Amino acid sequence: MPDLYQQLAQHLDKLPAGYPATESGVELRILKRLFTDEEARIAMGLTMLPEAPEAIAARLQVDAGDLAAALADMAHKGLIFRISKGGSHLYSAAQFVIGIWEYHLNDLDEELIRDVNEYLPQVMHKQWMQTDTKQLRVIPISQRVNAEMNITSYEMAEEIIRSQSKIVASPCICRKEHQMAGKGCDNPMEVCLSFGTGAYYYEQNGLGRAVDQAEALEILEEGRAAGLVLQPGNSKKPTNICMCCGCCCQVLKNLKNFPEPAAAVHTNYYARVDVEECVACGDCVERCHMDAIEIDETARVLETRCIGCGVCIDACPTGALQFHQKEKDALYEPPQNVFETYMNMAQERGLV
Numbered sequence: 001m002p003d004l005y006q007q008l009a010q011h012l013d014k015l016p017a018g019y020p021a022t023e024s025g026v027e028l029r030i031l032k033r034l035f036t037d038e039e040a041r042i043a044m045g046l047t048m049l050p051e052a053p054e055a056i057a058a059r060l061q062v063d064a065g066d067l068a069a070a071l072a073d074m075a076h077k078g079l080i081f082r083i084s085k086g087g088s089h090l091y092s093a094a095q096f097v098i099g100i101w102e103y104h105l106n107d108l109d110e111e112l113i114r115d116v117n118e119y120l121p122q123v124m125h126k127q128w129m130q131t132d133t134k135q136l137r138v139i140p141i142s143q144r145v146n147a148e149m150n151i152t153s154y155e156m157a158e159e160i161i162r163s164q165s166k167i168v169a170s171p172c173i174c175r176k177e178h179q180m181a182g183k184g185c186d187n188p189m190e191v192c193l194s195f196g197t198g199a200y201y202y203e204q205n206g207l208g209r210a211v212d213q214a215e216a217l218e219i220l221e222e223g224r225a226a227g228l229v230l231q232p233g234n235s236k237k238p239t240n241i242c243m244c245c246g247c248c249c250q251v252l253k254n255l256k257n258f259p260e261p262a263a264a265v266h267t268n269y270y271a272r273v274d275v276e277e278c279v280a281c282g283d284c285v286e287r288c289h290m291d292a293i294e295i296d297e298t299a300r301v302l303e304t305r306c307i308g309c310g311v312c313i314d315a316c317p318t319g320a321l322q323f324h325q326k327e328k329d330a331l332y333e334p335p336q337n338v339f340e341t342y343m344n345m346a347q348e349r350g351l352v
Contacts, residue, residue: 004037004040004041005028005031005032005035005040006028007040007044008031008035008040008043008044009021009027009028009031011043011044011093012031012093012095012096014351015048015093015095015346016048016095016341016342016343016345016346016349016351017095017096017097017098017099017127017135017342017345018123018126018127018130018349019095019096019123020122020123020126020127022119022122024118026115026118026119026122027119029115030096030112030115030116030119033111033112033115034077034079034100034104034112035079038070039070039074039077039079041060042056042060042067042070042071042074043074043079043080043093045059045060046080046091046092046093047092047093048092048093048342049092050081050083050090050091050092051090051091051092052088052089052090052091053067053068053071053089053091056071056091068089071089071091072089074091075089075091075201075205076205078094078100078103078104078107078205078207079094079100079103080092080093080094081093081094081099081201082201082204083197083200083201084200084204096123097120097123097135097250098135098136098233098240101116101173102173103205103207104173105170105171105173105176105207106206106207108173108176108177108180110180110181113177113180113181114181116177117177117181120250120254121254121257124250124251124254124255125254128254128255128264129264130348130349131344131345131348131349132344132348133234133335133341133344133345133348134234134264134265134266135233135234135341135345136231136232136233136234136242136251136265136266137231137232137233137234137265137266137267137332137334138229138230138231138265138266138267138307138308138309139155139156139157139230139231139232139267140155140230140269140308140309140310140323141224141230141309141310141311141313141314150325151325154235154236154237154238154334155268157220157230157232157241158217158220160195160232160238160241161193161213161216161217161220161241162213162217163237164195164196164199164213164216165196166195166196166199166200166210167193167194167195167199167210167211167212167213167216168193168194168198168199168200168202168203168207168208168209168210168211169190169191169192169193169208169209169211169215169216169219170190170192170193170194170202170207170208170209171189171190171192171208172189172190172191172192172242172243172244172248172249173192174244174248174249174250174253175187175189175245175248176189178247178248183247183248184248185245185247185248187226187227187228187245187248188219188222188223188226188228188243190208190219191219191222191223191228191242191243192208192240192241192242192243193216193219193220193240193241194208194239194240195238195239195240196239197239198239198240220241220243223243224314226243227245227287227311227314227315228243228244228245228311229243229244229245229246229249229252229289229307229309229311230242230243230244230309231243231244231249231251233338233341234266234334234335234341235334235335235336235337235338235340235341236334236335236336236337237336237337237338238338239338244289245289246289246290252289252290255290255307256289256290256291259304260304260305261290261292261304261305261306261307262292262303262304262305262306262307262308263304265307266332266334267307267308267309267332268308268325268326268331268332269308269310269323269324269325269326270301270303270306270308270323270324270326271292271293271301271306271308271310271312271313271321271322271323271324272301272321272322272324273298273299273300273301273320273321274319274320274321274322275298275320276320277318277319277320278298278299278318278320278321279317279318279320280295280296280297280298280299281317281318282295282299283315283316283317284299284312284313284315284316284321285299286315287311287312287314287315288311288312289307289309289311290305290306290307291305292305292306292307292312293312298320299320299321301321308323310323
């Protein structure tokens, strides 16, 4: 029979985003660093459906009062998710990514960073490619999209932000952990935006600060000016926008190692070079996070590597790089909300 932490790992692997086993067992070392034995037992009693402590206690056959206190502590420690409404609290399981790992923004240490950096590349290769539906998608820098293109509101970061009533800005955990390991970059730090229930959770756990729409748009502009890739959650009503760099972001850094990154992301655009305008300055090559541009006499975009972020277009001094929208039958339409996203992922993994 598997030991307690093997059972917890198997439980997490049955959540939509998965938690695959490895030959080294690094996934078990991570769980042992984060969970006590009792917390592991409680976590295995939670599902992705938010529930009151009384319902969870009945399933676990424990005292509801004691469990409520334990659940509150686990939520504060970033081991599970909590929704608070009108003084009452509902709890659900948290996936490892996006979830438990990001919730440990404030208590990183060298051992956890080392283990997670060993593990996440394996998650990317084992889990990312296992489902057609990904947790994140790539949207373009909308200032550079041609007016003639039929760009929808869920592909415009500004419109996503303007539709939110609760926004929290947080430091990027990928950039922070790389800095702690002596491998960081100088890109802006506070560029992760959470919305809705996720924003409340981040604020209550001290993982970020509340901002209004105006400040969130200023943060967006800061990320755009720095050449960061915009990655919202993969739904029409995302619960977050990440602004990512290819040197630190665990998704982009590992995606870059794929032979054809464009086939592994949800994106509706790609860049193309007007050779008559290109002066082969190389600014686009320096900005590209996917090694998707080569320079000979002019720049050339490798479409199998281009993820349609538009960072190169923003950097081009002559306007030689332009966005192109994919053909209509190749356009990606994201799920309506995060619940549908996770249901799709679970179905594609054969979990439901």
